Amino acid sequence: xxxxxxxxxxxxxxxxxxxxxxxxxxxxxxxxxxxxxxxxxxxxxxxxxxxxxxxxxxxxxxxxxxxxxxxxxxxxxxxxxxxxxxxxxxxxxxxxxxxxxxxxxxxxxxxx
Amino acid sequence: xxxxxxxxxxxxxxxxxxxxxxxxxxxxxxxxxxxxxxxxxxxxxxxxxxxxxxxxxxxxxxxxxxxxxxxxxxxxxxxxxxxxxxxxxxxxxxxxxxxxxxxxxxxxxxxxxxxx
Numbered sequence: 001x002x003x004x005x006x007x008x009x010x011x012x013x014x015x016x017x018x019x020x021x022x023x024x025x026x027x028x029x030x031x032x033x034x035x036x037x038x039x040x041x042x043x044x045x046x047x048x049x050x051x052x053x054x055x056x057x058x059x060x061x062x063x064x065x066x067x068x069x070x071x072x073x074x075x076x077x078x079x080x081x082x083x084x085x086x087x088x089x090x091x092x093x094x095x096x097x098x099x100x101x102x103x104x105x106x107x108x109x110x111x112x
Numbered sequence: 113x114x115x116x117x118x119x120x121x122x123x124x125x126x127x128x129x130x131x132x133x134x135x136x137x138x139x140x141x142x143x144x145x146x147x148x149x150x151x152x153x154x155x156x157x158x159x160x161x162x163x164x165x166x167x168x169x170x171x172x173x174x175x176x177x178x179x180x181x182x183x184x185x186x187x188x189x190x191x192x193x194x195x196x197x198x199x200x201x202x203x204x205x206x207x208x209x210x211x212x213x214x215x216x217x218x219x220x221x222x223x224x225x226x227x228x
């Protein structure tokens with residue numbers, strides 16, 4: 001059974017810092033990996049999707065990488081801002097017609 | 113551009129009462145999902161519907177029923193609510209196939225349910 005782990009559960013950094021959020025998964029046979037953002041009291045918003053054949057995806061200040069062989073993905077946030085404060089979840093899709101397995105998320109606080 | 117709309121946003125029930133959470137999407141997505149989110153447990157899949165007319169159990173289906181009314185709508189029913197069903201419920205949808213947007217979930221804003 002695929003398990004997705006995100007450690008630490010919470011992170012606090014000063015504004016302007018570059019940071020890396022980690023995600024690990026137990027089964028390297030995945031179809032894709034997705035990163036989501038969740039603001040307090042809101043639903044999840046998709047940030048980046050990395051197909052199994054890809055190594056990374058970029059969107060603005062966000063860069064997500066995927067290393068299937070080691071079962072790891074990282075979300076890199078450049079020049080963090082207070083508006084980046086949210087919970088970031090990663091999710092793994094084992095196969096094209098299977099269902100996402102979510103990590104429990106990392107709650108990020110960016111201090112002004 | 114409504115995306116995924118859930119109603120109600122908040123609901124308080126007494127143990128044993130029934131209710132239905134409604135979900136509708138306007139993106140012509142084939143697949144729809146119901147998740148619950150609890151502190152320390154993360155997101156857990158309750159039921160999903162890969163296409164109109166089909167539904168399947170997820171990780172935690174007990175105590176719930178679903179109906180895929182048409183391609184747009186997917187409802188979640190609690191027949192006899194229990195305090196353990198106090199949670200935030202999210203509906204989501206996704207396209208299927210080989211397009212670049214396939215399998216990307218779009219979530220609703222959530223429905224916060226309290227069972228006393």
